[in-house]
Amino acid sequence: MTAKIISGKEIATQLRQEMKEEVAKLKEKGIVPGLAVILIGDDPASHSYVKGKKKGCEEVGIYNRLIEHPATITEEQLLNEIDQLNEDESIHGILVQLPLPKHIDEKKVIERISPEKDVDGFHPINIGRMMTGQEAFIPCTPYGILKMVQLQNIEIEGKHVVVIGRSNIVGKPVGQLFLNENATVTYCHSKTKNLKEMTKQADILIVAVGKANFIGKDYIKEGAVVIDVGVNRLETGKLCGDVIFEEAKEVAAYITPVPGGVGPLTITMLLYNTIESAKRFYGVRS
Numbered sequence: 001m002t003a004k005i006i007s008g009k010e011i012a013t014q015l016r017q018e019m020k021e022e023v024a025k026l027k028e029k030g031i032v033p034g035l036a037v038i039l040i041g042d043d044p045a046s047h048s049y050v051k052g053k054k055k056g057c058e059e060v061g062i063y064n065r066l067i068e069h070p071a072t073i074t075e076e077q078l079l080n081e082i083d084q085l086n087e088d089e090s091i092h093g094i095l096v097q098l099p100l101p102k103h104i105d106e107k108k109v110i111e112r113i114s115p116e117k118d119v120d121g122f123h124p125i126n127i128g129r130m131m132t133g134q135e136a137f138i139p140c141t142p143y144g145i146l147k148m149v150q151l152q153n154i155e156i157e158g159k160h161v162v163v164i165g166r167s168n169i170v171g172k173p174v175g176q177l178f179l180n181e182n183a184t185v186t187y188c189h190s191k192t193k194n195l196k197e198m199t200k201q202a203d204i205l206i207v208a209v210g211k212a213n214f215i216g217k218d219y220i221k222e223g224a225v226v227i228d229v230g231v232n233r234l235e236t237g238k239l240c241g242d243v244i245f246e247e248a249k250e251v252a253a254y255i256t257p258v259p260g261g262v263g264p265l266t267i268t269m270l271l272y273n274t275i276e277s278a279k280r281f282y283g284v285r286s
């Protein structure tokens with residue numbers, strides 16, 4: 001078997017085109033969705049992701065405000081800035097690029113963002129709303145993964161989804177999202193015994209561990225859907241996922257590549273959440 005490669009790049013292009021048309025219609029009603037992105041410090045990867053967010057906003061017509069600070073900014077200054085953005089009616093989404101410098105408490109920062117503007121979907125209120133099946137902002141990477149699977153018309157209900165990884169940004173919420181779609185979900189992590197036995201049972205295997213080439217074909221059931229969330233930079237400068245792509249594609253039915261798989265959907269779903277937030281603010285129905 002040779003797997004079908006799910007191109008996140010192609011899906012992102014298609015979704016962004018639809019969003020561009022939607023934003024144009026909103027603008028006819030005088031509504032301009034606005035996103036504020038706060039970037040702290042000089043981490044090159046964070047700078048590159050934020051650049052991608054700005055470009056994405058420009059592509060679909062979202063007003064974007066990039067606020068940059070040196071790593072010496074105090075926690076209090078950052079919290080005050082978030083307070084101001086919470087009150088700003090031209091801003092419907094607020095995002096603080098992670099990770100933050102060590103002297104700033106990430107939890108405090110996330111909780112300071114109004115849940116109604118938390119387009120990252122990281123605020124405990126949005127997590128709680130998602131868990132209880134209420135209207136919520138869904139974290140962008142998990143949302144992108146769900147969209148990718150749904151757009152391939154892959155059945156989710158009744159399927160066994162195995163998630164490797166339990167981060168608050170990806171692992172935990174992605175499992176919850178698939179549970180909401182009536183999948184049976186198993187979480188695996190660094191303390192899981194017999195990992196291979198678990199992953200071999202997966203109809204849909206989602207790998208989010210952040211270890212280059214961690215999962216080979218012997219971990220994958222024939223015909224499974226393999227979603228690789230890892231973005232690992234090798235010493236050669238090359239990017240690679242958590243899954244050994246060349247091996248896994250021999251046994252899987254579907255597989256996402258790195259780069260060009262889940263990554264492009266992360267920014268795309270952020271744009272989606274920002275438009276959604278503006279629509280909610282102005283009472284526009286979807």
Ligand SMILES: Nc1nc2c(c(=O)[nH]1)N[C@@H](CN(C=O)c1ccc(C(=O)N[C@@H](CCC(=O)O)C(=O)O)cc1)CN2
Pocket residue numbers: 048049052095096097098099120140141231239258259260261262263264265266267
């Ligand atoms: N506030 C947030 N911080 C972070 C998030 C987040 O969702 N919100 N996620 C990651 C970083 N991230 C977006 O911020 C992100 C990661 C990867 C990609 C992406 O498109 N990856 C490409 C490869 C890009 C490259 O060449 O380096 C791919 O996989 O094809 C986009 C966004 C942590 N921080």
